[in-house]
Amino acid sequence: MSAAQDLDALYQEIILDHYKNPHGKGLREPAAAQRSADVHHVNPTCGDEITLRVHVEGEPGSERVADVSYDAVGCSISQASASVLHELLVGKTIDEAMNVHGEFLALMQGKGTVEPDEEVLEDGIAFAGVAKFPARVKCALLSWMAWKDATVQARG
Amino acid sequence: MSAAQDLDALYQEIILDHYKNPHGKGLREPAAAQRSADVHHVNPTCGDEITLRVHVEGEPGSERVADVSYDAVGCSISQASASVLHELLVGKTIDEAMNVHGEFLALMQGKGTVEPDEEVLEDGIAFAGVAKFPARVKCALLSWMAWKDATVQARG
Amino acid sequence: MISGLLPELEVIRKDFPILERTLAGGLPLVYLDSANTSQKPQVVIDTMVDHLERHNANIARAMHQLGAEATEAFETARDKVAAFIGAPERDEVIFTKNASEGLNLVANTLSFPGEHQLGPGDEVVITEMEHHSNIVPWQLVTQRTGATLRWFGVTDEGRLDLDRIDELINERTKVVSLTWVSNMLGTINPIAEIARKAHAVGAIVVVDASQAAPQLPIDLAAMPVEERPDLLVFTGHKVVGPTGIGVLWGSRAVLDTLPPFLGGGEMIETVRMEGSTFAGIPHKFEAGTPPIAEAVGLGAAVEYLGHIGLDAIHTHERAITGYALQGLATVPGLTVLGPLDPAERGGAISFELDGVHPHDVAQVLDSRGVAVRAGHHCAKPAHARFGVQSSTRMSSYLYTTPDEIDALVEALNYTRSYFKLG
Amino acid sequence: MISGLLPELEVIRKDFPILERTLAGGLPLVYLDSANTSQKPQVVIDTMVDHLERHNANIARAMHQLGAEATEAFETARDKVAAFIGAPERDEVIFTKNASEGLNLVANTLSFPGEHQLGPGDEVVITEMEHHSNIVPWQLVTQRTGATLRWFGVTDEGRLDLDRIDELINERTKVVSLTWVSNMLGTINPIAEIARKAHAVGAIVVVDASQAAPQLPIDLAAMPVEERPDLLVFTGHKVVGPTGIGVLWGSRAVLDTLPPFLGGGEMIETVRMEGSTFAGIPHKFEAGTPPIAEAVGLGAAVEYLGHIGLDAIHTHERAITGYALQGLATVPGLTVLGPLDPAERGGAISFELDGVHPHDVAQVLDSRGVAVRAGHHCAKPAHARFGVQSSTRMSSYLYTTPDEIDALVEALNYTRSYFKLG
Ligand SMILES: Cc1ncc(COP(=O)(O)O)c(C=O)c1O
Numbered sequence A, B: 001m002s003a004a005q006d007l008d009a010l011y012q013e014i015i016l017d018h019y020k021n022p023h024g025k026g027l028r029e030p031a032a033a034q035r036s037a038d039v040h041h042v043n044p045t046c047g048d049e050i051t052l053r054v055h056v057e058g059e060p061g062s063e064r065v066a067d068v069s070y071d072a073v074g075c076s077i078s079q080a081s082a083s084v085l086h087e088l089l090v091g092k093t094i095d096e097a098m099n100v101h102g103e104f105l106a107l108m109q110g111k112g113t114v115e116p117d118e119e120v121l122e123d124g125i126a127f128a129g130v131a132k133f134p135a136r137v138k139c140a141l142l143s144w145m146a147w148k149d150a151t152v153q154a155r156g
Numbered sequence C, D: 001m002i003s004g005l006l007p008e009l010e011v012i013r014k015d016f017p018i019l020e021r022t023l024a025g026g027l028p029l030v031y032l033d034s035a036n037t038s039q040k041p042q043v044v045i046d047t048m049v050d051h052l053e054r055h056n057a058n059i060a061r062a063m064h065q066l067g068a069e070a071t072e073a074f075e076t077a078r079d080k081v082a083a084f085i086g087a088p089e090r091d092e093v094i095f096t097k098n099a100s101e102g103l104n105l106v107a108n109t110l111s112f113p114g115e116h117q118l119g120p121g122d123e124v125v126i127t128e129m130e131h132h133s134n135i136v137p138w139q140l141v142t143q144r145t146g147a148t149l150r151w152f153g154v155t156d157e158g159r160l161d162l163d164r165i166d167e168l169i170n171e172r173t174k175v176v177s178l179t180w181v182s183n184m185l186g187t188i189n190p191i192a193e194i195a196r197k198a199h200a201v202g203a204i205v206v207v208d209a210s211q212a213a214p215q216l217p218i219d220l221a222a223m224p225v226e227e228r229p230d231l232l233v234f235t236g237h238k239v240v241g242p243t244g245i246g247v248l249w250g251s252r253a254v255l256d257t258l259p260p261f262l263g264g265g266e267m268i269e270t271v272r273m274e275g276s277t278f279a280g281i282p283h284k285f286e287a288g289t290p291p292i293a294e295a296v297g298l299g300a301a302v303e304y305l306g307h308i309g310l311d312a313i314h315t316h317e318r319a320i321t322g323y324a325l326q327g328l329a330t331v332p333g334l335t336v337l338g339p340l341d342p343a344e345r346g347g348a349i350s351f352e353l354d355g356v357h358p359h360d361v362a363q364v365l366d367s368r369g370v371a372v373r374a375g376h377h378c379a380k381p382a383h384a385r386f387g388v389q390s391s392t393r394m395s396s397y398l399y400t401t402p403d404e405i406d407a408l409v410e411a412l413n414y415t416r417s418y419f420k421l422g
């Protein structure tokens, strides 16, 4: 593939759309019955940062992701990835969400050899092209790592 | 020159003789009218060591090297060099001795290009071959550096 | 025509094998990341290969022929480095693993018991435009010793804010450590003036010459002693030398008073289980087997630069920087961070492009073969000063051509269109 | 015929270009100084050259293609080193500049505020047969912290004197740091047994594997955790790798609790002027631009050793050592310092020759093309233990042939006649 084609695979329209119109951006207060946890993650190499809050509700064992609110600065990939995360995980049970998380991680760390499952990842499949750019994988994973960290904390 | 010839130039008979029968070895007490100073020098690379005492006598301005006594452990080159130093410097005025010191230093640091002056260096000319072995120059200079250091101290 | 370019630029480029490489899609390499690391001329690589294939041995300790050759090569490299910076004495040149180790060595030995030991009430002064390697060591050491860390701010134009100099450098100041040339803003700092002030209050002056050594002629011996740094560091890989080697130069007077940093190897005079004594400089600060082949490579590198001439290299850098500043000014929405006059700055130019994050700029540029750096360039506080997280940085060197600058500008315009910025 | 030699010895020798060199007078090189530094196979040199000529860039920080290639090469080297020592986790492998830096890193971070900080009343235990690099850092650090330095003695046969082990390793012991294989006596120490004792009292176990890594198979993950060191260091240039690089391996559990050592570069998480936070391992301990080409070369080196097989190399070393001990026993007036059973020792053999100083032995040997080391081998206390200032040391490696041992023995006999020892 040429460099230009690789570039287009990286910057899919879906990614650029999410970048321009991010879903769920902003930090929100959790509702009364929700538990929440905040984390702050940075990508030390480039300085991208995210403050991410997970809002969890429901009984232990069947908790749901009530919301994921966040403040972030960073490149198109890291911003779009946070937006897609919001879209994909909010409303799911934590077990389901962890499963999606696992798939996304596998896709990103697959160096371009993993075939993404659109059923599970929806818009997230647009990130398949990122996996070929090792330096950008960290950008795509910033919010996902933060989400996992926060969720573990929120669950207690 | 072949390696064997270089070796013979290094280990001149004179050097081996001084090594086997070192002059002036042993630490002696200075006489009543003498000033003295002790120094301890080591060659950090190989561990050779010398404790050297200079005995100085006479009026400031015309002091003489009354004796150089020393205790030393080390290789043939360092031992022979201390012996030659004793032979050359004892009895000289300090100025004369410093002059000999300078000549010996120049010979050793000349990388084999300096022609030694037998008038000044006497048996010391046997060390001309050492100058071609950079690793051994430090051996030959151990006692000479110690002597200078001690003399500066003894003079006060 | 641009004046000041190196006359034999095409010949010089031929010395650097990597410049003939092509990238994905067969694109030629446009390497504009030399402030990050410079490329290596063939002579440096060949010198290291010859050393490894024919003269490899440990140094100082070995009495055999290979050992004598390796020792000679290593110590000759020290002479060459001493000549490169005009060191008053060759034994004042200490080989470290990089510039960062040099700065840490200084900070740590100033924290250990000794004549200069930092303590509560003492102040260390740095600047807001330092590389992390000249910030973090001082943070760690002032925290451990109870000394206070202070710093010069930066003006909107990217210069050191010297307004408060008399308050900042005062009788409590024990160390002033600053960069000669900023790796982010490109600013050339007035180190002579600052050294003079610092020396007047008895402080030790440490200069980070990591970005200066590649592009400014340095002649320490020629500096008036009040204006001369007491300690100066730079790194091999930015002066067309190998990785794994850096240089700490220090005046004998100061180095002799500093306690050893790392222990072991040839830094000793004698060792007993109960205690040890230490060698004189430079060995005192070179614990363990030094980077031997790397020193030999660095010797070849500074000799190579010396043959071309640091004055000529500096003029070339200035010409390219001026040309680049002009070119960048034509790109809509592009803002340069740092001084805009090429005479006042080095060859690293950081900038923002409205509406596109630096990573995305760098990525699109890379797809056109143009290699720049995006991020905080290990200068987060300097970025914070300008209210940005990161920036894109182009940096030239003696092999950079005006055509490469044109390629950058063209690629930046392409980036704007790629991200549909009209 | 000697059994145990590497089957393809002549082919292996062809991998090492320097072995084809001749010395003054056209003599072939008989290199018996591998414990000092090993020679480099062509594949290591070529890998470094390829890196410098085609993939050179700074790592981690660079987002362009060259940067991605360099980062990949560097991190792959880490994987290779992790495999070489069977590290439980690849991120536990930290690149230093040499073994000495690794030991100093450990000693210093144990002296800084933190969970393991040494203080008065605490004890650090080393041994009398350590290399200076595992003595001096502990002297410096115990002096600064008020902790007490203690040590195992050495028996007449050159083994660790374990009689007092229960007294030496006690509830005050915070660190036990010792060499796996002595570089002077050749002794292989019972590190498993000592680690077990040390762990039982809660001490941290540091193993200097500088001489072990070249010749013993190491599989950390396979060791029972009570017997596994917490920290282990070795140096690149002794495992057919380049100078300028060493390795510190540490268990994540311990490394995570140690504060950073050097500051700057990629070891940070975030930096503000007021304070900084730090990255996780391995980056936390890799300040500044690391020895990139050197890591890549080291990766090729350990892969090369792995292809030949450490078991096979160990067997070869033992065979050569046995043959050498036999040969040396035929030289009148020669006394070996250290264990005489090749199964209990590594390939470094130090000896005395009655009536000839080690320098003079080495010099005459060198005139015959035989390269050995003479001096204290950075182990002055071990020499003092045997009442000598210095010794002559031969040390073999995977490229050493029995013929070379014959040449050594012949040259030793010549030395005796040269100095007229009948
Ligand atoms: C046992 C031992 N420890 C430590 C070292 C130090 O290694 P380096 O000089 O590469 O730091 C050596 C080699 O010189 C050694 O043999």
Ligand SMILES: Cc1ncc(COP(=O)(O)O)c(C=O)c1O
Pocket: C035, C036, C098, C099, C100, C101, C131, C133, C134, C179, C181, C182, C183, C208, C210, C211, C235, C236, C237, C246, C378, D265, D287, D288, D289, D290
């Ligand atoms: C100004 C400045 N200081 C220090 C450094 C650190 O150099 P190194 O990473 O080689 O230690 C750099 C380069 O990264 C730099 O630009």
